[in-house]
Amino acid sequence: MAEKRVESLDEVTIRFAGDSGDGMQLTGTQFTNTTAILGNDLSTLPDYPAEIRAPAGTLFGVSGFQIHFGSTEINTPGDQCDVLVAMNAAALKVNIGSLVDGGTIIVNTDGFSDKNLKLAGYEQNPLRDGSLDKYRVHEVDISKLTALALQDLNISSKLVDRSKNFFALGMMYWIYNRPLEQTIGWIRGKFGNKPDIMEANLRVLKAGWNFSETTEIFSVRYEVGPAKLAPGRYRNITGNQALAWGLMAAAKKAKLDLFLGSYPITPASDVLHELSIYKSYGVKTFQAEDEIAGICSALGASFGGALGVTTTSGPGVALKSEAIGLAVMVELPLIICNIQRGGPSTGLPTKTEQADLLQAIYGRNGEAPVPVIAAATPSDCFDATFEAVRIALKYMTPVMVLSDGYLGNGSEPWLIPDYSKLPDISPTFRTNPDGFFPYSRDDATLARPWAIPGTPGLEHRIGGLEKQHITGNVNYEAENHDKMVHLRAEKIERIANDIPLATVEGNPEGDLLVVGWGGTYGAIKTAVVRQREQGHSVSHLHLRYLNPMPKNVGEILYKFKRILVPEINLGQLVKILRSKYLVPAVGFNKVRGLPFKSVEIEREIEEILKGKK
Amino acid sequence: MKTLVEEILKSTAVPEEAKYSARDFQSDQDVRWCPGCGDYSVLAQTQRVMPDLGIPRHKMAFISGIGCSSRFPYYMNTYGFHGIHGRATAIASGLKMARPDLSVWVVTGDGDGMSIGGNHLIHLLRRNIDINVLLFNNQIYGLTKGQYSPTSEMGKITKSTPYGSLDYPFNPVSLALGSSATFVARSLDRDPKHMQSVIKRAAGHKGTSFVEIYQNCNVFNDGAFFRFTEKETKDDSVVFLEHGQPLIFGKEKDKGIRLNGFSPEIVSLKDGTYSVNDLLVHNEKDTTLSFILADMTYKPHLPRPVGIFLAIDRPVYEQEMEHQIAFAKEKRGEGDMAKLLNSGDTWVVQ
Numbered sequence: 009m010a011e012k013r014v015e016s017l018d019e020v021t022i023r024f025a026g027d028s029g030d031g032m033q034l035t036g037t038q039f040t041n042t043t044a045i046l047g048n049d050l051s052t053l054p055d056y057p058a059e060i061r062a063p064a065g066t067l068f069g070v071s072g073f074q075i076h077f078g079s080t081e082i083n084t085p086g087d088q089c090d091v092l093v094a095m096n097a098a099a100l101k102v103n104i105g106s107l108v109d110g111g112t113i114i115v116n117t118d119g120f121s122d123k124n125l126k127l128a129g130y131e132q133n134p135l136r137d138g139s140l141d142k143y144r145v146h147e148v149d150i151s152k153l154t155a156l157a158l159q160d161l162n163i164s165s166k167l168v169d170r171s172k173n174f175f176a177l178g179m180m181y182w183i184y185n186r187p188l189e190q191t192i193g194w195i196r197g198k199f200g201n202k203p204d205i206m207e208a209n210l211r212v213l214k215a216g217w218n219f220s221e222t223t224e225i226f227s228v229r230y231e232v233g234p235a236k237l238a239p240g241r242y243r244n245i246t247g248n249q250a251l252a253w254g255l256m257a258a259a260k261k262a263k264l265d266l267f268l269g270s271y272p273i274t275p276a277s278d279v280l281h282e283l284s285i286y287k288s289y290g291v292k293t294f295q296a297e298d299e300i301a302g303i304c305s306a307l308g309a310s311f312g313g314a315l316g317v318t319t320t321s322g323p324g325v326a327l328k329s330e331a332i333g334l335a336v337m338v339e340l341p342l343i344i345c346n347i348q349r350g351g352p353s354t355g356l357p358t359k360t361e362q363a364d365l366l367q368a369i370y371g372r373n374g375e376a377p378v379p380v381i382a383a384a385t386p387s388d389c390f391d392a393t394f395e396a397v398r399i400a401l402k403y404m405t406p407v408m409v410l411s412d413g414y415l416g417n418g419s420e421p422w423l424i425p426d427y428s429k430l431p432d433i434s435p436t437f438r439t440n441p442d443g444f445f446p447y448s449r450d451d452a453t454l455a456r457p458w459a460i461p462g463t464p465g466l467e468h469r470i471g472g473l474e475k476q477h478i479t480g481n482v483n484y485e486a487e488n489h490d491k492m493v494h495l496r497a498e499k500i501e502r503i504a505n506d507i508p509l510a511t512v513e514g515n516p517e518g519d520l521l522v523v524g525w526g527g528t529y530g531a532i533k534t535a536v537v538r539q540r541e542q543g544h545s546v547s548h549l550h551l552r553y554l555n556p557m558p559k560n561v562g563e564i565l566y567k568f569k570r571i572l573v574p575e576i577n578l579g580q581l582v583k584i585l586r587s588k589y590l591v592p593a594v595g596f597n598k599v600r601g602l603p604f605k606s607v608e609i610e611r612e613i614e615e616i617l618k619g620k621k
Numbered sequence: 622m623k624t625l626v627e628e629i630l631k632s633t634a635v636p637e638e639a640k641y642s643a644r645d646f647q648s649d650q651d652v653r654w655c656p657g658c659g660d661y662s663v664l665a666q667t668q669r670v671m672p673d674l675g676i677p678r679h680k681m682a683f684i685s686g687i688g689c690s691s692r693f694p695y696y697m698n699t700y701g702f703h704g705i706h707g708r709a710t711a712i713a714s715g716l717k718m719a720r721p722d723l724s725v726w727v728v729t730g731d732g733d734g735m736s737i738g739g740n741h742l743i744h745l746l747r748r749n750i751d752i753n754v755l756l757f758n759n760q761i762y763g764l765t766k767g768q769y770s771p772t773s774e775m776g777k778i779t780k781s782t783p784y785g786s787l788d789y790p791f792n793p794v795s796l797a798l799g800s801s802a803t804f805v806a807r808s809l810d811r812d813p814k815h816m817q818s819v820i821k822r823a824a825g826h827k828g829t830s831f832v833e834i835y836q837n838c839n840v841f842n843d844g845a846f847f848r849f850t851e852k853e854t855k856d857d858s859v860v861f862l863e864h865g866q867p868l869i870f871g872k873e874k875d876k877g878i879r880l881n882g883f884s885p886e887i888v889s890l891k892d893g894t895y896s897v898n899d900l901l902v903h904n905e906k907d908t909t910l911s912f913i914l915a916d917m918t919y920k921p922h923l924p925r926p927v928g929i930f931l932a933i934d935r936p937v938y939e940q941e942m943e944h945q946i947a948f949a950k951e952k953r954g955e956g957d958m959a960k961l962l963n964s965g966d967t968w969v970v971q
């Protein structure tokens with residue numbers, strides 16, 4: 009056996025692609041977790057269809073998982089992939105466009121039968137017709153090798169077929185010099201009570217590794233060293249997990265029970281799944297009969313002194329709108345998490361988008377102001393949610409947290425916070441009946457008292473009808489309504505006094521400021537840094553607080569000649585910035601259900617700086 | 622670790638249960654229903670029953686949706702929440718799950734509870750959360766000024782149905798039974814004693830109790846239930862259900878209900894053909910019987926059954942929820958957030 013060469017890489021992007029039943033998400037997640045433990049910085053992009061098991065071999069059934077990892081700082085899942093693992097012809101066809109010229113393709117040749125080719129719409133076999141000449145193609149009959157590895161086990165051919173993703177994983181572990189231990193441990197834990205499956209998966213994983221070690225197909229192994237991350241203990245975390253943990257941590261800090269009322273919806277269901285595990289933390293999860301019952305039960309729980317939370321995606325927020333208005337009116341704390349997806353209507357359930365910003369800020373009847381906070385990265389979902397809870401409790405208000413499918417399902421290494429050093433959250437319940445009025449207000453925050461049922465002497469009624477200032481009695485008077493509308497608005501505006509000022513990444517003044525919010529953070533950051541490295545005067549402002557905005561946003565905007573706002577919508581933040589600050593900001597908008605590529609943003613920056621736009 | 626709620630409840634606990642009168646449950650708000658509305662009676666009977674329940678009023682919460690009946694919480698000197706249309710059951714469910722220590726009541730109507738809120742109602746009933754639902758059925762939309770409701774009789778002429786309504790009406794009792802409710806009853810606004818006894822039983826029931834109350838809307842649907850509530854016709858038109866008792870009705874107590882196969886039929890106790898021993902005996906623990914009795918509702922030749930159709934025990938949702946939490950805590954120990962954050966696969970960067 010020839011000695012294999014080892015090359016060192018700073019960063020690499022791999023995409024696993026196969027049928028939605030091929031286990032590509034699992035393969036990608038395992039590769040990610042092992043990579044995280046090795047200390048690489050990373051970012052992931054699961055990209056899967058809405059159909060659970062679309063017909064095998066079809067283009068619309070292709071499921072992909074992309075991971076970008078390196079020894080350098082990684083901010084995006086990668087504009088293009090360097091390596092494509094394609095389990096069949098359809099996976100190749102769908103994903104070949106995202107492979108860099110000269111990139112590597114590893115194909116499962118068994119997935120290129122005449123039937124596969126036909127389903128994928130190939131007239132000729134791309135492995136034979138020279139169309140892949142500009143790539144390095146490695147052909148491996150993964151299915152056959154998997155079957156051989158399992159031939160002495162008495163298991164069904166279906167089970168054999170289901171194991172082949174572990175062969176691909178074993179190969180990739182060998183090529184990128186990753187240990188098998190993490191995945192072996194996972195397989196043992198997951199299939200401990202199904203010995204057949206456990207044995208099959210373990211064998212196939214090792215077979216993939218050994219095959220790569222032995223075969224002449226792979227002559228090079230790659231080394232990707234650990235990244236220079238800030239010191240401390242790390243874990244890999246997805247946005248949805250971080251969001252769930254942020255809620256739990258905040259509730260624990262506040263000494264409140266966490267109550268989640270939720271209805272399953274992609275891509276938010278994982279938050280419900282995650283929280284339902286933690287009963288020993290006092291978390292109550294309630295799978296309601298619909299979205300409306302989800303939020304109403306959460307609001308009822310908040311009335312009772314719990315931290316009421318509801319999690320959903322855009323269509324769910326539409327259904328919850330009336331109840332959010334009720335929460336505004338009764339001034340109870342409530343957290344609404346919107347893991348945005350492609351819209352309108354059912355739209356693209358499994359794809360990402362950030363087109364619910366205006367819905368979040370304005371999407372209710374009447375003047376119903378709600379604070380809105382957006383997470384910027386998967387791990388930032390923890391901090392954003394924690395902050396949302398702080399605000400909800402301090403100001404007695406519903407708060408909307410915006411995440412999206414990309415953040416929710418994507419993952420990155422996370423410097424684990426010291427729980428004891430997280431900000432203090434100390435809500436208080438009113439107990440003194442003397443001088444109690446349900447709609448009296450705190451001088452500083454304008455918050456009304458939280459008086460929970462069970463407290464003697466504080467019996468009172470709240471509801472969706474307009475309240476009389478102070479007493480909280482039903483009141484229809486013109487002047488009172490005007491006063492209350494203004495008070496509710498001012499209460500939310502005053503939160504601006506209680507949040508950090510916005511900070512610019514890069515120079516505080518210059519030719520161009522790129523303003524973003526939410527999950528575009530990594531792509532914008534990468535683009536702006538590269539442009540600055542090329543000597544351009546570009547800075548980046550990323551807004552976490554979208555309502556109210558930090559007090560210095562106007563000041564920041566006015567210091568730049570041009571303002572560019574990339575968004576995965578048709579221009580929502582740009583509309584707000586233009587109307588609020590009267591700046592000639594321009595949008596950069598692509599709504600494809602996918603995150604921005606940083607190179608697209610770079611091109612847009614160049615065009616603007618050249619005066620072409 | 623104790624939660625803030627537990628701390629507050631401990632610190633504000635009242636040593637002795639206060640003795641209440643009906644007046645203690647009247648809030649300082651003017652009652653604003655139309656004069657002559659059946660709602661007044663339901664409010665009065667509820668306030669009269671409350672002192673007997675042995676529950677301090679600060680431990681009670683009345684939750685409502687939208688409609689005439691839903692103004693109810695404003696008039697009760699307890700905790701109250703006037704929600705949005707149809708969602709009282711969902712709000713109340715969240716409150717009861719968060720706070721099993723509270724006595725939670727839902728006041729709703731035929732529109733609020735069975736039309737816009739029908740979905741939440743059926744799910745509350747099947748879950749069996751310990752909430753008491755009082756559904757005021759006046760067979761009309763009152764607050765929106767007189768459109769037909771999901772319980773209006775077919776052919777109802779209203780503002781929105783000038784040629785008569787086409788919908789077949791819900792029978793609330795059948796709907797509740799079909800939703801696997803564990804306590805289902807019907808009472809009448811003009812029979813205070815009966816209503817008081819039913820409300821008391823509903824309050825004592827562990828699990829969701831559903832009480833349909835025939836309530837007269839004297840403005841938009843006056844007299845809808847007079848056949849069942851007025852002296853002249855009531856005795857011959859209503860059969861009161863009493864656990865363990867044969868179904869006897871009529872001014873002279875001379876008529877009974879007997880089962881012919883699965884079909885109830887009226888028999889005379891006077892002509893010597895049948896005696897009391899032949900009559901159907903009510904059993905509120907019998908789910909099959911409850912369906913048969915409920916089905917009598919819209920049969921014009923049969924008396925309208927009123928009373929407790931069903932009262933059975935089934936695990937109570939929020940108690941099961943508490944059990945799961947207690948079990949998890951016992952098995953895994955009280956959750957430790959710092960530990961969780963550092964659990965699983967982690968690594969250290971120097």
